[in-house]
Amino acid sequence: ETGVTQTPRHLVMGMTNKKSLKCEQHLGHNAMYWYKQSAKKPLELMFVYNFKEQTENNSVPSRFSPECPNSSHLFLHLHTLQPEDSALYLCASSQLSPDSYRNTIYFGEGSWLTVV
Amino acid sequence: AQKVTQAQTEISVVEKEDVTLDCVYETRDTTYYLFWYKQPPSGELVFLIRRNSFDEQNEISGRYSWNFQKSTSSFNFTITASQVVDSAVYFCALSEESNTGKLIFGQGTTLQVKP
Numbered sequence: 001e002t003g004v005t006q007t008p009r010h011l012v013m014g015m016t017n018k019k020s021l022k023c024e025q026h027l028g029h030n031a032m033y034w035y036k037q038s039a040k041k042p043l044e045l046m047f048v049y050n051f052k053e054q055t056e057n058n059s060v061p062s063r064f065s066p067e068c069p070n071s072s073h074l075f076l077h078l079h080t081l082q083p084e085d086s087a088l089y090l091c092a093s094s095q096l097s098p099d100s101y102r103n104t105i106y107f108g109e110g111s112w113l114t115v116v
Numbered sequence: 117a118q119k120v121t122q123a124q125t126e127i128s129v130v131e132k133e134d135v136t137l138d139c140v141y142e143t144r145d146t147t148y149y150l151f152w153y154k155q156p157p158s159g160e161l162v163f164l165i166r167r168n169s170f171d172e173q174n175e176i177s178g179r180y181s182w183n184f185q186k187s188t189s190s191f192n193f194t195i196t197a198s199q200v201v202d203s204a205v206y207f208c209a210l211s212e213e214s215n216t217g218k219l220i221f222g223q224g225t226t227l228q229v230k231p
Contacts, residue, residue, distance in 0.1 A: 002160060031217055033217070035219075042221045042222065042223050042224070043161075043207065043209075043219075043221040043224075044221075045218050045219065048217045048218065050217065055217065056217065056218065088159055090159075090161060092161075094217065096217060103149070103211070103217070104151070104163060104166050105151075105163075105211075105217075105219055106163055107153070107160060107161035107162075107163075108160065109158060109159050109160040110159035110160060110161075112159065
């Protein structure tokens with residue numbers, strides 16, 4: 001069983017819909033991430049949360065809105081998406097510490113999103 | 117600039133063959149971390165190994181082995197006696213001391229192991 005769980009695993013939404021992706025980590029980590037994997041691009045970082053505070057926004061369009069209520073939960077709110085936003089969205093977590101050599105990022109199974 | 121290159125897009129082997137997946141990286145940091153992940157069709161990225169830049173010792177884990185060569189900026193992954201269950205997409209990734217929260221991924225290599 002993975003330490004990072006994502007729901008839903010599959011989502012089909014229209015361009016005018018509003019939906020959310022949910023992620024929960026059971027590893028006691030203090031940092032959580034959203035990555036995007038689309039067919040034509042390598043895996044790319046979208047957002048980083050460290051102790052519930054957003055520390056990185058990798059030039060992501062505002063139609064993607066992250067929320068991190070605590071260090072175990074992470075959401076990605078979606079609204080007015082485009083068909084090109086169809087992709088696999090992967091949540092991940094890690095323990096950021098001064099001993100950065102300990103920092104391994106663990107991923108969930110991903111949410112397959114299709115925008116129609 | 118940071119970059120990870122996996123030149124092999126797809127590799128197909130027959131079961132029990134050995135196979136090596138190549139990874140070449142670029143970074144300006146003197147301290148950095150290299151990773152390999154496996155992605156089966158289900159989508160999850162499974163962590164395989166982490167290597168720190170200050171530790172050039174090669175590692176073996178069962179049928180898996182990794183060859184880290186700082187001089188050529190390479191971190192290659194070898195599967196010995198491949199099995200059908202090894203079929204997946206394999207990603208090499210880099211994170212830097214200056215930003216260990218960010219992984220820079222290669223394009224991935226799709227490995228197909230045929231029975």
